[in-house]
Amino acid sequence: MNKHTKEPLLRTVKRAEMGNRQILILRLLAILLSLVAGGIFILCIGYNPFVIYGTIVTGAFRSAMAVQATVKIMIPLLICSLGVTLAFKMRFWNIGAEGQLIFGATCASFFALYCSNWNHVVLLLVMAVAGIVGGGLWGLIPAFFKVKFNTNETLFTLMLNYIAMYFVSYLQDGPWRDPAANGFSKIQRFDANAALDKVAGIQCGWIVALLLVVIVFVYLKFSKSGYEIGVVGVSQDTARYAGMNVKKIILKTMFLSGAICGLGGMIQASGSDVTLTMNVAGGVGFTAIIVAWLSQLNPFVILIVSFLFAVLEKGSSVVQSSFGLSTDCADVLQGIILFFILGCEFFVRYKFVGRSKGGDK
């Protein structure tokens, strides 16, 4: 009665748990394959992949200035990745780093624009605090609604990004508009007094970022609060059972997560842009999500990965100027690399098995 059914050609099968070494090899292989696939793409649009890849690397390192520029790209990315890591450890899907960064930058900019005559150090400290509080509040809003009404934090944080962004747009069109810009709508450049100082030729935000790497690592690994975050992330029931105040932990952690991103916003605005624009974040908040997960939420790995991302970005802009290749191509390359690396996580856990020979007579 039954139609002769055959086994499917390929099946997915769970793998034995792999050793760290094997996983590392698999990931390296994925990166290699992604470069090959990216190379084919470059070939298709008529360039020599080796030349392009070479230019990306030399472009990021060819001079002291290039290296400085690369690090400058890395700073906000690194800080935001650390920020979202706190939330992700708690399994709180904070994809609002973008908005938290922007709002932090906005709050800091208020002092940069209107209190620029203050003592330099005091002003910068106040701006930093404003960035922290602003970003923190922007993170606290979705957390509050989450614990109060169990709203979906993914949508909530995402939407807040646009509110923050268009709030800046309103400011530059309205109250903060630079009257000296001849009808061109933009916010005026900060007074030099409100700009971060340079250390080793790069705005000193890189020192803050490095400090944050250590702080976030220690906080998550050794502090009582970090332990709580870990427990809440795995199971809220377990946390309640252990007598933890889950709501308080969510609120606190999301404030800190947003605060770190907000500080990143202050550093970007004051250190790199020296003004506030709608583009102060420029997608960093979204890339940070990828960086954080690629690094398995390990702060030190985040440092490395965000640096590599910065290299790719800086290198691509050099490729653009020397070959006239649009930066969109760099985005495609980034996409390909991500596809392979994220895709390889599947193979860490599963493998394909072909139809067994002779099993189907």
Added chain:
Amino acid sequence: MADYAIECKKITKTFGSVVANDQIDLKVKKGEILALLGENGSGKTTLMNMLSGIYHPDSGEILVNGQTVAINSPVDAMHLGIGMIHQHFKLVDSFRAMDNIVIGTKGKRLTDKELSQKIKEICDKFGLEIEPEKRVYEMSVSEKQTVEIVKVLYKGADILILDEPTAVLTPQETERLFDILRKMKEKGCAIIIITHKLQEVLEISDRVTILRKGKSIETVETAKSNKQTLTELMVGRKVSLEIDRPEPEHVDTILKVVDLSVDKPDGSKGLDDISFEIKKGEILGVAGVAGSGQKELCETIAGLMQAKEGAILYKKTNLLGKTPSEIINLGISMSFVPEDRLGMGLVSTMGMTDNMLLKSYKAGKGPFVRRKPAKELAAKLVEKLSIVTPSIETPVRMMSGGNVQKVLLGREIESEPNLLITAYPVRGLDINSSYVIYDLLNEQKKKNVAVMYIGEDLDVLLELSDRIMVLCHGKITGILDARTATKEQIGLLMTGDTEDAAEEMTKGGQTNE
């Protein structure tokens, strides 16, 4: 050749490095009930999932009615006449029984009348009782199970697989199910019943296939076996089936529950006006069909759930309204083991050390966690309870069920509680681990700790507890002396039939509180 409805030849299935099924052979004849016996993790469910098309074997052959087949999906299984009744029912709650029965069938849509006629024919044939118009959410567990059975019969199944069908039933309901199964057998159906309850195996099956650690150990004829031989085949060595029951010594009341009512999160009644006491140095067993209020009882005492009315007095302090951490500080340690064991008592991704910290991480001044004492405690437990783990930093989810349970119970006991609440502490454990857990509980009892034991196996409850409290729909239907109570009595109380239970009691000439 076609004598056998199903033949499995050298079936192997691996999950990662775990070999769930290792060259398993199994045969079922038409008109036969085969019991598949084995401890948790011995591969019973995996094997059956391959027969019903959920998994695919890595190697080996499956023959249905003498023909080699490939079962790639539950639809394939259905076409071959294989129907599986899962442990967790797969029904749409808001649908009527008849809608659930036709789900997934092809062909012309029948009118309600035709459909109920067809369903009635099937029911009459096998002696099933069902109300086709009733909605699933209004049904009792055994009614739902009946719908599941009719569902597979309607689809033309003549090979039935039942995964732990009696786990959710009272003894009386079990008896009714067995009658139905016998009737099906007479009609020529092949039935495979998965279970780990020996009594039921002996009662219902014709033959027993025993699995141990993924291998088929032996197939014996039920008539030629007994409890002891089956246990030995299942465990692989001789075991004593006796559970200790020391006499309680100091019987002061430690916890008094007065007129307690608790609502479930969905607004329905969880506990309905219950009152009882727990005494020092006794084990109070709690029996009841799953979902009769056990979870609410545990969680309310631990402060995890809000009560509507009543009081819980612990040495004259009312616990209601107190937070879990305040209750923990009173010395009430609760070891609560929900169905997914790692869901509440332990953090699955953390190692033993970090799990030891769960309730004590706040100890000491300063913002940092002190891991050293936790590490020492973990090492101590590994030695004391002979916990098998590669290291104390290995995530507990990688450990076996028995070891996980030892970690959890060990941690609770080390906190030197006055009251220990354990919910299903041996669920999913092999026989040997179960006895280790019983011993641990008895040890606590001797130390004058009050133990509340929420269990599902009535035989164990009767042997281990001093008193047994029976819950039904959130009400206490009886508190019995475990030394004199019978299984039938508890069974009746579990369904809320207090009158018949009282009769049963007087019949036995026993009087209890």
